[in-house]
Amino acid sequence: MPNDKIMTIPQELLILGAAVKTGIVEALRTNTTYTALAEKLNLNPRAVWVVVEALAALGYVVKEGETVSLSAQARDMLYNQESPDFLGFSFMHRYNLIRSWVHLPEVLVNGQPVPRDQDPENTRYFMEGMGRGARNAAPAIADFLLGKTAGGARVLDIGGGPLIYGAAFAAKGAQVTVLDLPPVVELMGERAEKAGITMISGDFNRGLPAGPFDLAFLGNICHIFGEAENAELFRKVGQALRSGGEIAVIDTVRGTKSSAAVFGVNMLVNTVNGGTWTFEQYNAWLGTAGFTHVTLDEVADRQVIRAVKP
Ligand SMILES: C[S@@+](CC[C@H](N)C(=O)[O-])C[C@H]1O[C@@H](n2cnc3c(N)ncnc32)[C@H](O)[C@@H]1O
Numbered sequence: 508m509p510n511d512k513i514m515t516i517p518q519e520l521l522i523l524g525a526a527v528k529t530g531i532v533e534a535l536r537t538n539t540t541y542t543a544l545a546e547k548l549n550l551n552p553r554a555v556w557v558v559v560e561a562l563a564a565l566g567y568v569v570k571e572g573e574t575v576s577l578s579a580q581a582r583d584m585l586y587n588q589e590s591p592d593f594l595g596f597s598f599m600h601r602y603n604l605i606r607s608w609v610h611l612p613e614v615l616v617n618g619q620p621v622p623r624d625q626d627p628e629n630t631r632y633f634m635e636g637m638g639r640g641a642r643n644a645a646p647a648i649a650d651f652l653l654g655k656t657a658g659g660a661r662v663l664d665i666g667g668g669p670l671i672y673g674a675a676f677a678a679k680g681a682q683v684t685v686l687d688l689p690p691v692v693e694l695m696g697e698r699a700e701k702a703g704i705t706m707i708s709g710d711f712n713r714g715l716p717a718g719p720f721d722l723a724f725l726g727n728i729c730h731i732f733g734e735a736e737n738a739e740l741f742r743k744v745g746q747a748l749r750s751g752g753e754i755a756v757i758d759t760v761r762g763t764k765s766s767a768a769v770f771g772v773n774m775l776v777n778t779v780n781g782g783t784w785t786f787e788q789y790n791a792w793l794g795t796a797g798f799t800h801v802t803l804d805e806v807a808d809r810q811v812i813r814a815v816k817p
Pocket residue numbers: 637638641665666667668669672686687688691709710711712725726727728731757
């Protein structure tokens with residue numbers, strides 16, 4: 508519906524995001540000055556002054572004469588994991604999304620995703636962003652999929668790098684194996700070990716751990732690729748499950764809510780052939796892979812498709 512929201516610019520996110528990207532936020536962890544910041548980071552002095560003044564007005568920076576540094580609230584929000592106000596850098600995933608979305612006109616012409624910004628920090632931002640999104644829903648999803656008696660269930664979490672769902676399964680007594688891409692495993696491996704989760708580095712389009720598993724969990728991965736890849740992934744999942752085992756997919760199902768069509772645009776600008784898929788498409792892939800008893804439920808505001816390997 509047309510409304511005034513389209514007039515809103517997320518100014519705070521854009522200012523803070525740019526300050527993170529250019530190193531200003533990190534440099535402000537210790538006392539510094541506008542001039543020293545511009546010199547150290549090779550930035551334009553006028554631009555640094557304007558942006559740091561805005562950060563101060565927004566409460567991220569404190570000033571004492573010429574000296575500037577991060578405020579106590581900003582330190583808690585960004586760096587202090589013990590603080591109830593801790594957010595980490597999960598907002599940087601949103602910031603990166605905006606940077607791709609503004610290229611939608613070009614994508615409409617060439618049909619290609621926006622080239623990725625190769626900043627190595629982006630893996631961390633993506634994990635933190637995904638983790639934040641999953642935190643509230645994960646325990647309810649784990650309850651729903653594993654019931655009250657998960658003790659020892661062998662769960663394969665495909666693309667489970669942020670470890671939030673994996674940790675919720677493990678908390679119910681499951682033996683969890685997470686498969687994700689090498690940079691993600693490098694970043695999250697130590698945390699997985701501490702949580703008693705086995706983390707395997709690999710590409711789910713090439714192969715899955717042998718199993719057999721009782722449950723294969725596909726959290727928000729089917730929107731990354733196209734129909735052929737998903738059909739093939741479901742076939743591989745079928746091979747990795749024991750007879751009677753379950754596949755569970757969390758994704759936004761096209762045709763059931765308007766947000767699925769809008770999220771399709773996110774996948775258009777960020778992937779080669781990803782998108783949001785209809786329940787009929789999931790049903791077809793599952794059927795071809797030999798699954799039966801396909802269901803669609805809504806749990807903790809997430810759509811969950813489940814099916815059984817006979
Ligand atoms: C959108 S995130 C979803 C994370 C988590 N499952 C959740 O639901 O919150 C997609 C995850 O899949 C991983 N991934 C993407 N392509 C992959 C591939 N080809 N093989 C293995 N993991 C992949 C990403 O690194 C990321 O951790």
